Amino acid sequence: MTKFRIVEQLKIIWTSQGYTPHAIATHPRVNVDIRQKLLAGFLAVAKSEKASELLILLLMKGFTMAEDKDWNDVRSLNIQLMLGQN
Secondary structure, eight states: OOHHHHHHHOOOOOOOOOOOOOOOOOOTTSOHHHHHHHHHHHHHGGGOHHHHHHHHHTTOOOOOOOOGGGGHHHHTTOOTGGGTOO
16 A cells, blocks of 8 residues: 555644744854854755655655744744753
8 A cells, every 4th residue: 555545545633723833953162163064055956857856755845044033933833842851
């Protein structure tokens, strides 16, 4: 059974409000030049025809640059347990 056949059998029983998608971040100790190269690489993915084909399989459009404040909606959920905090 393919993935798409399974998806067709699923029934949505509840939908949450939308939240900011997953972030990719670097540790503060990562060199700024390396951080910029990583950022440029992620942003360039959507411009590559071959990479775009892979993104389609993942149901992704690509990567976009964001700011720390863009995840305030997720922070407002106050999910301490998931962060390893009590």
